[in-house]
Amino acid sequence: MNFPRTLFAGQRYAVVGLGRNGLPAAHALRALGAEVLAWDDRKDARDAAAAEGLTVHDPDMRGLTALVLSPGIPHTFPQPHPMAKRAIAAKVPIVSDAELLYRAVRAAGSQARFAGITGTNGKATSTALLAHMLDVAGMPTAAGGNLGTAALALPLLPDDGTYVLEMSSYMLERIETLHFDAAAMLNLSADHIDRHGDMAGYARAKRAIFGGQTEGDLALVGVDDEPSRQMAGWLHTQQATVVEISERDQVPGIDHARALPGAHNAQNAAAASVMAAFLGVPAGKIIEAIRSYPGLPHRQERVAEVGGIVFVNDSKATNAESAARALGCYDRLIWIAGGMAKEGGIRPLTEFFPRIALALLIGRDAAILAETLAAQKVPHRIVGTLETAVAQAWDAARQGTADVVLLSPSCASWDQFTGFDQRGDRFRALAQKLAQERAA
Numbered sequence: 001m002n003f004p005r006t007l008f009a010g011q012r013y014a015v016v017g018l019g020r021n022g023l024p025a026a027h028a029l030r031a032l033g034a035e036v037l038a039w040d041d042r043k044d045a046r047d048a049a050a051a052e053g054l055t056v057h058d059p060d061m062r063g064l065t066a067l068v069l070s071p072g073i074p075h076t077f078p079q080p081h082p083m084a085k086r087a088i089a090a091k092v093p094i095v096s097d098a099e100l101l102y103r104a105v106r107a108a109g110s111q112a113r114f115a116g117i118t119g120t121n122g123k124a125t126s127t128a129l130l131a132h133m134l135d136v137a138g139m140p141t142a143a144g145g146n147l148g149t150a151a152l153a154l155p156l157l158p159d160d161g162t163y164v165l166e167m168s169s170y171m172l173e174r175i176e177t178l179h180f181d182a183a184a185m186l187n188l189s190a191d192h193i194d195r196h197g198d199m200a201g202y203a204r205a206k207r208a209i210f211g212g213q214t215e216g217d218l219a220l221v222g223v224d225d226e227p228s229r230q231m232a233g234w235l236h237t238q239q240a241t242v243v244e245i246s247e248r249d250q251v252p253g254i255d256h257a258r259a260l261p262g263a264h265n266a267q268n269a270a271a272a273s274v275m276a277a278f279l280g281v282p283a284g285k286i287i288e289a290i291r292s293y294p295g296l297p298h299r300q301e302r303v304a305e306v307g308g309i310v311f312v313n314d315s316k317a318t319n320a321e322s323a324a325r326a327l328g329c330y331d332r333l334i335w336i337a338g339g340m341a342k343e344g345g346i347r348p349l350t351e352f353f354p355r356i357a358l359a360l361l362i363g364r365d366a367a368i369l370a371e372t373l374a375a376q377k378v379p380h381r382i383v384g385t386l387e388t389a390v391a392q393a394w395d396a397a398r399q400g401t402a403d404v405v406l407l408s409p410s411c412a413s414w415d416q417f418t419g420f421d422q423r424g425d426r427f428r429a430l431a432q433k434l435a436q437e438r439a440a
Contacts, residue, residue, distance in 0.1 A: 001156040007107050009033035014059035016083045017070025018045045024150040025068050025097040026054055032104060034065070039083070059083070061090035069094050071146070071170035077197045096174040097152035098145055098165055103177065105156065105163070112140075112161040114179065115275055118172060118209050119186030119222065121322045122268045123147075125260075126186060127166040128296050129272040133289040134162055137281040146171060162279055169196065169205040182275045183209045183240075184220040186267060188227035189321045190343060203227055213240040218278045220245060222267055245270040253287035259295030264325040298424035300326055304431035306438050309397040311390075311431035314408035315424030320348040323410035327352040333404040334396055336389045336427075339363035339411030346372050346410050353378045357402040360389040364415040385416070386423065390430040405431075 011034045015026040018040040026038045026049065037059040038049045050056045061067075067087040069075055075084035075094050087094055105112055117127045124147045131143035140161035142154040147166035154163065169192055185206055196202040210219050219240040221232045224247050235242045247263040249270040254260055260269055273286050281289075295301060298316040305311070317323040319342045327335070327349060337346065338361040346369050353373070359380035361369050366382045373380040383389045386407075393405040407427045409420075417423040 001110075001158060003032055003104055003108055003156045005031060006033040007104055011035070011065040012063055013037070013066055013068055014039065014061070014064055014083070014087075015068045015070075016040070016059070016081070017073045018049050019070055019072070021097060021150045022068065022070040023049060023052075024153040025100070027052070028097075028150075028152040029068070029100070030054070061086050061092050064090075064092045066093045066095045066100075068097060068100065069174070071096065071168055071174075074195055075173070077201070078194050093176065094174055095176060096171040097150055098167065098171055099175045099178050101151040101154060101163070102175075102179070104152070108156055110156060110161070111159040112157040112163060113181040113279065115162055115164045115182040115184075115279065116145075116167045116178075116180040116209050117165070117184045117186070117271070117275075118167045118169070118206050119184070120189045120191050120319070121325065122186045122264060122271075123166050123168075124296055124316070125265065125299055126184065126268040126271045127164055129260075129268060129289070129293055130275050131164045132293050133272060133276040133281050133286055134164070134279065136289040136292065137276075137285040139279070139281065167209055169202060172208040173205050175208060175211070177212075179212045180209060180217070182218040182220070182278050183213060184271050184275060185209060185228065185231060186222045186245075186271055187225055187321075188231065189225060189319070191319055193343060199227070203231065207231060207234070210235060210238065210240065213238065215239045215241075217241065218243065218275065220271055220274055222246065222271070224267065243274050245274065251290065252283075253290035256291045257293060259293050260290070261300055262325050262329045297428075298420060300329065301424070301428070303428040304435040306394070306431070306435045307398070308403055309394070310404050311427075311434075312404060312406045312408075313424045313427050313431075314406060315413070315420045315427060317408040317410060318342070318412050318420055320344060320346055320410050323408040324349055324352060326406060326408040327355060330404045330406065331355060332357050332402045333406050334393045334402045335359045336386070336393060336405065336407045337361055337409050337411065338366045338369055339409050339413050339423075340415050341365035341368050341411050345369060349410065350376060358393075358396050360392055362386055362389050362416070363409075363411060363413075365411060369411075386426055387430060390427065390434070394434055 134141040143164040145165035217240040251269040301313040
């Protein structure tokens, strides 16, 4: 099904930030009949948008229906983008494209349901797994948001369809009417504090996923960390049906799910299973989907096996809590870590240090990570680049140091890569090159 091409006729939007989210949103708004002014601070992005037929102009806020600000661009902390300042002064709403998807679906007359998933870690896997469950059951579904396809680029679904959206805290800050029939908050630990001001601000942003829920809706929350338990307490004072989940939950079928290793994936599977059942997926189809789930790139992705040595790409682990989930899956390993360290660095990972036969450190903050490892007498080297790390990991593994090489950086990637995905893609390519050379 396609959206009517005049659905947003007479409306005027400015789209600022023309990356993975903003550029598809600008094209989608124009396809819905809206007037669109596109802008990016980078000249190359403006030129590329103009070449694709978009009107590129520093937007005048007068007469705007809304400003669509790319999720990565702040409108409050640590400092509002100039466009956000102008919009706020002009009382122009600042919204995410997920909000506009909801408005478009309802304006088109569809009563398709919305399922939203957030959390510090695990939200992408849970989103993809829930969408897979709906697909296995033969139910119309479209998945996207912070994962994969930008929300406003998703197709129009019929009344019996379900949108499954991964929602970041950045996106949740900018919703107004979006109502999730089923919403999940998996876990909560310190992340993006620079953007939200403090942990309380971060939690408030996450809590917005439950905004507007009423009796008959599902509110699902993990209870394995204290901030989430506090949110669960608040949820029990609201109208929606509350379900609490844990890594300790027994999920049928997960014992045979190669793509869902570790206790944290038990929580992800529990979340997806409860939401799928609420949305009408039969129990047998849920188990079938768990067993057949192929996994996501950059989340404990086995990318190569060379001479009995397994290379695992967990590049999505951009903070310590996420890296802990991967480190806990292996008894002994060679660990590739580093980049732009988050608050606290790798100190929260101390309990896993005995598993690390050798740590190879890359990126800007390698020396900071090295200090922590040295204090705990963990064998380590600062190697600088991912290329050097993979080469040295291979040499060490061949000498019997360990038979697992894990890239789980516990750091952001922007010092050396455009994102965790480019970092993971490079690791995969290096590991697979080793495999090809070994086979030659």
